[in-house]
Amino acid sequence: MPFLTPLALAGLAFVPVVLAMYLLKLRRDRAVVSSTLLWQRLVTDVEANAPWQRLRRSLLLLLQLLLVVILAMLAARPFAERPAGLARDLVVVIDTSASMRATDVAPSRLDSAKAQAIDALRDLPAGGSVSVIAAGGTASVVVNATGDVAHAREAIRGIRASANVGDLGDALRLASALAARSGDAQILVATDAAAPTLPEGTLRAPVKVLRVGRAADNQAIVALAVRTAPSGLSHSAFISAANLGLKMATRRVELYADGALREVRTLVLDPQRRTDLSIDDIDDVAHPASVVEVRLTSPDPAALASGAPASTDDLALDDTAWAVVPPAALHRILLVGPGDPYLETALTYLPETELYGVKPDDYGPATHPEKFDLVIFEGWLPDALPAGPVLAIAPPTTSPLGVVSGTTENPAIGRLDASDPVLRYVDLSTLHVAQAQKLELPTWARALIPGTGAGPLLYSGTLGGRPAAVLAFLPRQSDLPLQVAFPILLANLTGELLGGSQTPADAVAPGAPVTLAIPVGASGVRVTRPDGTTDELPAPTTGAASVTFARTDELGVYVVTPIGGPNASATPSGTDGASASTPATPAPASQAASASTGASTAPTFRPADPAAPARFAVDLLSVDESSIAPGDPAKIERLGAPAAGASGQGASAGQGASAGQGAPASPTSSGTAAPAQAQSRDELWVPIVVLALAVILLEWLVYERDTVIRLRRAAAARLGRAPRPQR
């Protein structure tokens, strides 16, 4: 029997020590008895009739000698050899993507994958090395070419699941690069192969896939957005839930606004289909929401009792999504025109809006129209339109906004699309227009209030990258200002032009880096992760405007607070690296303020809540990752190089390129030498430990035999059996 540490057999030197201890004369205690008459006869009888009595001590001696031998063998680490099933250099890739959190196999796919990988390491040949790669959103080398299999096993056990969208291709490329260092390498991939992103070309080593997972059902939230309602008074949530399984499913959608349950819907989801859901008025002006959380939960038992299909969900990670409601921003509107009390009054009623006015004659570059969020031209148009959003009311001349071909009297109103957000809650059935400009609908716009022949009365669209809308008539030349619909229409229209509903707080993909703006005066930002831990990110350089945060591997809402910043907060700006600019103090907008609105001629930007921390959400929202049905491992295995010789895949010995133990042969040496088949070593410590324990137990039983017999007799007596007869 071969041993790994044969020097430990020196422990057999304890055998004579044990013998010597038995050879030493036993020291007996002296006890005076009334008579030794019976004892003398007894000793005679025992020696004559029961020789095994003397052997009892010998039995103890034998057991203790046997124990010494067993322990010495255990220390010498005997092993058995068998043909190895893996290459000498193994690269283990563990898929840690979000789909590996599925629980269709207990306890999870990742745990199953780790167990399979650890089990597969038993086939590693003696002297082989192991590299371990965790394939999450990005590939990371956990262990690099270690010969300590126990260390590799421990490293595999320590791999944790991520919430990232997996990139198995990245990991396979890395594994291929690691495998290329050796001529006898193999890539072992433990994955569910669910919608993997595979690299192009072939890898430089054979690939073996340990597939985990079964066909699984999963329902997920694949989209979530919160928009400001066209009215600007509340927010709406748009949710897309997908059933990625093959059976119909019933799920309950719960919407929480700042932790308070606001809406519950029960959805019956068709298999392999998405279901969109819109929930309006999730908050109000008095209680604006800052964070919206949507959960996909089990349906009510009542719903199931009513015949709704039951459902199972094997991946809980994608059942919750968060969205951050963009903070209400103060909008500045410049009204250029002679002045219309109806219009000015309606505009002043818009929330979070400051209105500025200027006469057409005073309008010019000095007005700095670029500093306003919306410029409204009333019955007048400049030669050059500002770069920002524009609303033209009764444009007198043809311009990029539209072709004016004259005026029309009493134009009729065409069929309205009530589903258009601009016309939401707007009733124009009693609208009468005295005179309107005769316009043609441009190609870039959609008609909101179509006419019956004289052109549209209101249209909107995107002109040259800027939102633009044209109202064909002056409000005072109609009865619109006298109707309830007027302020609503104006609010919806300005809301669309100001982009309030088009600047979603986009969720960040897990694992994606986020650039966080550092407020002026702050030395950095502090990020509080969803689990409550905080990361402090000091500014990389003095005066840096932003810092990158990459620990977005956990789903949830991250809170960003400035460090040392007195009254400014950082805001996430996505992955484009753009930093949040500090709002500059605007110059006076005009020399002629609108008297009727009383608006300031020197506006100062006032943040909605300077002390409020900024938030951003990290959501999975990935159909690919939520599609957890296991894929075809053959696709991945086909990427690998063909198995080369005996070392991999159980190929027969003598045909491969691998050399014997020691230095692996290079690929070019194939066929030049008779390779020795790689052997795996199985240490035999388990049966030896069991044997040692058995011997120890037996030795104890022999030593404590009297106690055991007494206990047995006591138990028998307690159970009512007749005790051994005694005189």
Place this chain on the structure above:
Amino acid sequence: MSAPSTPEPLASGEAAGAAHPTAAHGTRHGTGALLPSDMDPTVFDEGFLRQLERLGLLMKQPVRGGLKGGRRSTKHGQSVEFSDYRDYALGDDLRQLDWNVYARLERLFVKLFVEEEDVTVTLLVDASPSMAFGRPEKLLFAKRAAAALGYIALAGEDRVVVSALSGRTARRQASLRGSGRVFRLLSLLSGIRLADGPTDLLAAARHAGTMLPGRGVVVLISDLLDPAADRAVRELAAQGSELVVLHVLSPDELDPPLQGDLRLVDSETGEGVDVTVDLATLDAYKARLAAWQDGLATVAAKRRASYAPVPSDLPLADLVFAELRRRRVVG
């Protein structure tokens, strides 16, 4: 036995019946000099003595004695127990003729009656050093048992002789008769001391046998821890007396509390035996002990003797009322 200051159990001896110790009166009147100085009053309390009075030795066969005994009713001045007939001869007492038989057969027959006599009860107490062992001490138990049996004999108008087996001899004490001598009996028993050296039980038993007054009852109270114990029993039984053997062993001898590697030293001879005591050894010891006792019982049975193994922690009441009654030593 501890020395009592006032023998209270006997102070109320007036109610003890006809056979109560006459010395009780003396005790009540302050003449306590007759009391054994080392008597344990907790053993012979009033209730125990009263029960002893109702007991007598149950003789297995009639024995010849020097005096008439009082164990049976002597209402008519002679025995009334019919034994046999024989032909009339001249000189026979005509009052013994059975006239009814003569009327039927016209032959003269003389009725023979069993004559009741007194019996000498010899109490042989082993005083070898091995009797000093045990908890309670075997010798103490032997003295108490001898006192109980002696009292029963005295109450039955039998003669009681106490002998201590010590060394190679039997030291015979005075012969007592009558229930009034019970305290003398207790005093004699209390005076028995352990032998200084080893005791040869066979030699002492032979010596005792030579001093037996005739046929009677011999009660041997001993642990019999002697290689020749069986021969001693055999020879005592061969003396013609009815032999009762009380084999006293202490609980420590019946179930030794020993364990481990020991050198056992004989209390009399000082010889040592090396033994490793474990449960198997103890089981073998107990088996050996049982076989030894069985052998002694067999020897006793062959000689029509009574053999009673008794542990030294057996209460005297149990000894007298249960163990000896069961073996029909007393009735």
